[in-house]
Amino acid sequence: MKLKPLYDRVVVKKVEVEQKTAGGIILPDTAKEESQIGEVIAVGEGKVLENGDVRALKVKVGDKVLFSKYAGNEVEIDGEKLLVIREEDILAIVEE
Amino acid sequence: MKLKPLYDRVVVKKVEVEQKTAGGIILPDTAKEESQIGEVIAVGEGKVLENGDVRALKVKVGDKVLFSKYAGNEVEIDGEKLLVIREEDILAIVEE
Amino acid sequence: MKLKPLYDRVVVKKVEVEQKTAGGIILPDTAKEESQIGEVIAVGEGKVLENGDVRALKVKVGDKVLFSKYAGNEVEIDGEKLLVIREEDILAIVEE
Amino acid sequence: MKLKPLYDRVVVKKVEVEQKTAGGIILPDTAKEESQIGEVIAVGEGKVLENGDVRALKVKVGDKVLFSKYAGNEVEIDGEKLLVIREEDILAIVEE
Amino acid sequence: MKLKPLYDRVVVKKVEVEQKTAGGIILPDTAKEESQIGEVIAVGEGKVLENGDVRALKVKVGDKVLFSKYAGNEVEIDGEKLLVIREEDILAIVEE
Amino acid sequence: MKLKPLYDRVVVKKVEVEQKTAGGIILPDTAKEESQIGEVIAVGEGKVLENGDVRALKVKVGDKVLFSKYAGNEVEIDGEKLLVIREEDILAIVEE
Amino acid sequence: MKLKPLYDRVVVKKVEVEQKTAGGIILPDTAKEESQIGEVIAVGEGKVLENGDVRALKVKVGDKVLFSKYAGNEVEIDGEKLLVIREEDILAIVEE
Numbered sequence: 001m002k003l004k005p006l007y008d009r010v011v012v013k014k015v016e017v018e019q020k021t022a023g024g025i026i027l028p029d030t031a032k033e034e035s036q037i038g039e040v041i042a043v044g045e046g047k048v049l050e051n052g053d054v055r056a057l058k059v060k061v062g063d064k065v066l067f068s069k070y071a072g073n074e075v076e077i078d079g080e081k082l083l084v085i086r087e088e089d090i091l092a093i094v095e096e
Numbered sequence: 097m098k099l100k101p102l103y104d105r106v107v108v109k110k111v112e113v114e115q116k117t118a119g120g121i122i123l124p125d126t127a128k129e130e131s132q133i134g135e136v137i138a139v140g141e142g143k144v145l146e147n148g149d150v151r152a153l154k155v156k157v158g159d160k161v162l163f164s165k166y167a168g169n170e171v172e173i174d175g176e177k178l179l180v181i182r183e184e185d186i187l188a189i190v191e192e
Numbered sequence: 193m194k195l196k197p198l199y200d201r202v203v204v205k206k207v208e209v210e211q212k213t214a215g216g217i218i219l220p221d222t223a224k225e226e227s228q229i230g231e232v233i234a235v236g237e238g239k240v241l242e243n244g245d246v247r248a249l250k251v252k253v254g255d256k257v258l259f260s261k262y263a264g265n266e267v268e269i270d271g272e273k274l275l276v277i278r279e280e281d282i283l284a285i286v287e288e
Numbered sequence: 289m290k291l292k293p294l295y296d297r298v299v300v301k302k303v304e305v306e307q308k309t310a311g312g313i314i315l316p317d318t319a320k321e322e323s324q325i326g327e328v329i330a331v332g333e334g335k336v337l338e339n340g341d342v343r344a345l346k347v348k349v350g351d352k353v354l355f356s357k358y359a360g361n362e363v364e365i366d367g368e369k370l371l372v373i374r375e376e377d378i379l380a381i382v383e384e
Numbered sequence: 385m386k387l388k389p390l391y392d393r394v395v396v397k398k399v400e401v402e403q404k405t406a407g408g409i410i411l412p413d414t415a416k417e418e419s420q421i422g423e424v425i426a427v428g429e430g431k432v433l434e435n436g437d438v439r440a441l442k443v444k445v446g447d448k449v450l451f452s453k454y455a456g457n458e459v460e461i462d463g464e465k466l467l468v469i470r471e472e473d474i475l476a477i478v479e480e
Numbered sequence: 481m482k483l484k485p486l487y488d489r490v491v492v493k494k495v496e497v498e499q500k501t502a503g504g505i506i507l508p509d510t511a512k513e514e515s516q517i518g519e520v521i522a523v524g525e526g527k528v529l530e531n532g533d534v535r536a537l538k539v540k541v542g543d544k545v546l547f548s549k550y551a552g553n554e555v556e557i558d559g560e561k562l563l564v565i566r567e568e569d570i571l572a573i574v575e576e
Numbered sequence: 577m578k579l580k581p582l583y584d585r586v587v588v589k590k591v592e593v594e595q596k597t598a599g600g601i602i603l604p605d606t607a608k609e610e611s612q613i614g615e616v617i618a619v620g621e622g623k624v625l626e627n628g629d630v631r632a633l634k635v636k637v638g639d640k641v642l643f644s645k646y647a648g649n650e651v652e653i654d655g656e657k658l659l660v661i662r663e664e665d666i667l668a669i670v671e672e
Binding site for chain 7: 053055058068093
C-alpha cells in the first residue's frame with residue numbers, strides 16, 4: 001500500500017530524534033512554533049500556479065526535511081507514521 | 097439517484113478501515129488533523145482558474161483517496177454514506 | 193412576484209426530503225457540515241471574473257441541486273421558502 | 289440633500305414589507321441569514337477591477353432589490369431610512 | 385501644520401450634525417453599522433493598483449462625504465478633529 | 481549601529497508630542513484607532529509588486545509622518561526609540 | 577549537520593543582546609510587537625512569484641538582521657539555537 005500525493009503535497013516519514021545527542025538536532029519545547037524532522041518518501045507532481053502552469057517541487061524522495069510540528073495530516077501505513085504536508089510547510093532540507 | 101459534482105468537487109464513498117490490520121492504513125487518534133480513506137465515485141469537470149480556463153481534475157472515478165477527516169459535506173444516498181469534497185482537500189491517491 | 197438573481201447567484205426552492213425513504217437521499221445529522229436538496233428556479237447571468245469577463249453558470253433552471261445547509265440567504269415568496277445562494281456553494285447536481 | 293455613492297456602492301431606501309400578505313415576500317425569522325427588500329435610489333459609477341477598468345453596475349435607480357439584512361451602512365436623510373451597500377451584497381432584483 | 389495623505393488616503397474634517405434637523409441627515413443609533421459626515425480637506429495622489437499603476441481618487445478637497453463611523457485613524461490638529469481614512473471607506477458624496 | 485530596512489519598510493524615530501500645544505497635533509484618547517508622529521530616518525528600496533517589479537517608496541528620510549499607534553515593531557538603538565513599519569501603515573506626511 | 581532553507585526562508589542564529597549596553601540595541605518590553613537580532617547563516621534560493629518566476633532574496637549569509645520576536649520556527653542544531661523565518665519577517669539589516 002502506497003500513497004501518491006497530489007499536486008504540491010509530500011509524504012514524509014517521521015524521524016524519531018534522540019533528545020540532546022551531540023551534533024544532533026534538538027527540537028526545543030518553547031513558546032515559538034516547534035519543528036520536526038522527517039524523510040520524504042513521495043512527492044506530488046508540482047504546485048499548480050494561478051495561470052495553470054505546474055511548478056515541480058524542490059524536495060525529492062530521500063531528502064531529510066525540517067517542518068513545522070503543526071503542519072500536515074497524519075496517517076499510519078504498515079505500522080509507519082506518515083505525514084502528508086504541503087511543500088510550503090517544509091522549512092528546510094537537512095544535510096549531513 | 098446520482099450526484100454529479102460541480103467544478104472541482106468530487107464525490108467520495110467512505111471506506112470503513114479496520115483498525116490495525118496488517119499492512120493496512122491506520123488512522124490515528126492524535127492531536128494532528130486526522131485523515132480518512134474513500135473511493136471516488138464521481139468527479140466534476142474541473143477547477144475554474146482565475147483567467148476563466150478550466151483545469152481537469154487529477155483524481156478519477158475508482159481512485160482510492162486519502163483526505164482530511166474534516167473536509168467536505170456529507171450526504172447519504174441509497175444507504176451509502178457519501179462525501180462531496182473539493183479536490184484540493186484530497187491529500188493523496190492510495191495505491192495497492 | 194419573481195426574483196432575478198444577480199451575477200453568480202441562484203434562487204433555489206427547498207425540497208422537503210422524507211427521512212430514510214428507500215433509494216432517497218438522507219441528510220445525516222452528524223458533526224460534518226450537512227447538506228440540503230433544492231430545485232433551481234432562477235439563475236444569474238454569470239460570475240464576473242477578475243479580468244471583467246462574465247462566465248455563465250453551469251446550473252440551469254429545473255436542476256435539482258445539493259448544497260450546504262448553511263449557505264445562502266432565505267426569503268419566502270407566495271408561501272414558498274426560497275434560498276438565494278452563490279453557485280460555488282452548490283455541491284452537485286442530483287440526477288434521477 | 290442627496291447621496292452620490294462611490295464606485296460599486298448603491299443607495300437603497302428600505303421598503304416596509306407587510307408580514308404574510310398573500311403573494312408578498314415574507315422575510316423569515318430563522319437561523320439562516322435573513323434578507324430585506326429596498327428600492328435603489330442612487331448607484332455608483334461602477335466597480336474598479338484589478339486592472340483598473342471600471343465595470344458599470346447592473347442594478348439601476350428604481351429597481352426593487354433583495355439584500356442581506358446585515359449588509360451596508362445606515363443613514364437617515366429627510367426622514368427616510370437609507371442604506372448604502374455594495375452591489376455584491378444585493379442578492380436579486382425583485383420583479384412584479 | 386498640514387497633513388498630506390499618502391496614496392489612497394484622505395483627510396476628513398468631521399462635521400457636527402444636528403440631530404433630527406428638518407431636511408438634514410440623521411445618523412441613527414441602531415445595530416447596523418453607523419455612518420458619519422465630514423468634509424474632505426486633503427487627498428492622496430491615488431491608489432496603487434496591483435500592476436503598479438496609480439489611479440487618482442474620485443473625492444476632491446471640499447467634498448462633503450459620508451463614511452463608516454468605525455473607519456480611519458483620528459488626529460487633532462490646531463483644535464480640529466481630523467480623520468485619515470482610505471477612499472474605499474467613503475460611502476458616498478453628500479450633495480446639497 | 482544603523483538599521484537598513486528591507487523592501488517597503490521604513491525606520492521611524494518617534495517624536496514626543498506635547499499635549500494640547502497651540503497649533504500642534506493632539507493625539508486623542510478615543511475609541512477610534514489612535515495615531516502617532518515620527519521622523520523617517522531610513523527607508524527600504526521599495527515594495528515588490530506581484531509581477532516582481534520594485535516600486536520606490538514615497539516617504540523620504542527626514543519626512544515627519546503620521547502613523548497608526550499600533551503599527552510596526554519597536555526597537556531601541558543608542559537610547560533612541562525606533563519603530564520599523566511598512567509604508568502602507570503611514571497615514572500622511574506632516575508638513576509645517 | 578546543516579539546514580538548507582527552501583524558497584524564501586532564511587536560517588538565523590540568534591544573537592544574545594546585552595540589555596542596555598551603550599550604543600547597543602535594546603529590545604523593549606512594551607505592548608508593541610518586540611523584535612530580535614540574529615545572524616543569517618543560510619538563505620533559500622528565492623521567493624516564487626505568482627507568475628512562477630523566482631526572485632532572489634536580499635539578505636545574505638553573514639548579515640545581522642532584526643526580526644519580529646514572534647516570527648519563525650525554532651530548532652537547535654549542535655547546541656546552537658536557530659530560527660527558520662521567511663525573509664518578509666525580517667525587518668531590517670543591522671549595520672555597524
